[in-house]
Structures are given as C-alpha cells and as structure tokens.
Amino acid sequence: MALKVSRVIRRFVHYGPLLATFIIVLVTIMTLTCIMVSTPITSFKLPNGRPSWQHHMTLGSFINMTVFLCFAILTSFHFLACMIHGPGYVKNNWKPEVKDIESKLQFCQECEGFKCPRSHHCRKCKRCVKRMDHHCPWINACVGHKNHAHFIRFLFYAASGCFYGGTNLAATVVKIIFYGSKNFIIAYYFNSLPKFVILVFSCGIAYGVSLAVGFLLVMQLRDISKNTTSIESWIIRKAEWRHSHLGTTFTYPYHLGSRWNNLTQVINMSNFAKGDGYTWPVVPGTDQYTFTEEQIQQKLLKRQRMVDHVITGPYVTNWFSRLTLANPLLFCVCNGLDEQYIAVNKGDKVLVSRWRKRWLYGCIKRKLKNKDGKLVEKEIGGWFPRICAMETAEQTQKKVE
Ligand SMILES: [Zn+2]
C-alpha cells in the first residue's frame, strides 16, 4: 500500500500532471468567478468605507454553476483515477502456463519475462504494459488495459468542461468589451489590464484544450470502435502490407464483429475495460497468439533490413552533445524531445533500423545488470547522431524518413 502511494506521488510530481492540474484549476476558478460576477448584486459599504457587493444566485446561475462543477469534478476524478490505477502492468517474470506457447510470444529482455498478447514494453514506465495504447505525458503514465476506460471519460469531461467553461469566459470577455460600463460589477472584478489578460488567456486555454482533447477523443473512439490501440493500428497497417506482398490476407483477431461490441470492451458501466488483460476474445480462424506471431514476423523482417554501422565518434546522451553534434536549430523538429537516445562509444557496432536526416535509430548490445545484480547481455535501442557512425555493410541504403 505504502509502495503504491509513493508510486502515485512520484507519478504526479512531473511537469505533465502538474501542468494539467494548473489548467484544470485555472479554468475552474476563472469560470466560477465569471458565473458569480454575472449574478444580480446588492451594493453596500464596508466599515473602512470601501464598496462591496452581495451576490444573489439566480436559478439560471445556479444551474450554470452546477453543470460546470460537475464537469470539473468528473474531469479531476477520472484524471486522478488514471494515475492511481495505472495502465496495468504484466506480472514480473510472467510466462505462459504451457511451455510450447513460449515460441509464439515475444520475450522482454528488460522485464525478463514474456510479453502477454497485446502487451508492449514502455521505456518510460520501464515495464511491460497490458494492452498498451500510448504513454501519456499528461498523466505521466501509460494508457493501458486498466486505465483506458477512465482515460476516455477524462478526455470526454475535459473536452466538454473546457468548451462549457470557455463559453462562459468568452461571454464575460464580450460583456466587458461591449458593455463594460453598464456591467459595472464585472468591470470592477476585471478592472486592470493584467486581470483582463488572465481572463482572455484562460478563455484561449479552455478552447484550445477543448479542441486538442476533443480531437484525441475522436481518434481514441475510432480505435476502440475497431478494438485496436494506437500501437495495434500501426501493426495492422504493416501486417496488411506484408500479407499483400505474400498474396495472403490478414485477419485482425480482436475485431468482434460490430462497432458496438468493440466499444463496450472498453466503455461500459464499470469504469474498467473487460477481461484480465492476458487473454482476449478472438474471431474464428484466429487464436490468442495470431497477432503476436504477426509481430514476431514483422520484427524478423525489420531485422533483415537492418544495416550494420560502426561508431566512429562517441556520443553522450546529454543536451549539450545533442546541440553540438546535430543541427542546433533543427534537432527538436527532426527528432522530437520525447524520444529515446543511446550513448555510443568509438568502435561500437550498431544495427540501424531507422534513418533520419541527422539521426540514426539503432540497437546495440550492452552488458547490464539484471534484477539479481548479475551482468547479462541486453539489446537496447535509441537514437544517436548520424555523424557519429559509418556504414560497414555493403548496402548503401540511405533512407530519410
Ligand atoms: Zn518489458
């Protein structure tokens, strides 16, 4: 229990959840203030002679405030639930009950266990995640089997609440601009330029979040209605391409016939997706391991296309070296801030699988300590600057993504 609490606290103390909390608090306080100052008032003087007002809540304002508070509370609840429950990790050192099945599954070297069907290893969480969708920086955790239903609800209430709050804020901005002197009480609350700027800023944030989160919600619902995840959608595309070249057809095993059946796997009355995260209902003609076997074939194909490189100059994974070895202005755009990088030393051999203008993505073998403290050989992948490496194979395949 204490371990879980400390994990949730560590998950929360991160720029993503802190920024999300700031946005929720800002939009909530500003919207409640705007609804409040729009109510009828009685003016009176304080003992020190300064003017003050008593607000009288009308039924309309009460309903307005209640609706908004429901959005704010439900957004916060599902946001926290996503972090508290986590994505659902595959048990440490997990292996199938039947030994013969092991050849149909992928082995995770980092977790030192087999990956159950639909699970993927997350480098940020450093664990294998059951039915992993993506790693979300806003909750500083993965979205997976256990918190997917909460995540969808969080997106829905955040997008709706921000739109509702933004509309209240926009109405106040319009009132101040066009009827400022007539609505003296509103003008009094936002009587300086900084306060007015904060109001407009909050309105912009609310509409911006509503648009971005709404878009993500639509994307998520599209995937769930096909019973896929963001990662699986990509694997399906590659599977269709691979099978079209083989002259065969690929059947996605988890599509349960109708959009409704697929949707209810994740969105139902229970706040949790159906199943234990290890076994899944599949369509006839496929089995529990059809998709995993397809992934193994794709990885074998990828390995065949990898090109040997040798490292000619060292690279250390800190910001300074990224700035000096790669283009100082464009590296953010071409390689992203949230990617995995690897340090390389002169003479290292790397198998490169992805190419970008100034960066290469490769796998390198390293002796690393396992959980028992023993040194074992592990394969780690990541980006490093292109100018640090030279191709050793005769292939001159130069792909630029
Ligand atoms: Zn793993």
Ligand SMILES: [Zn+2]
């Ligand atoms: Zn993760």
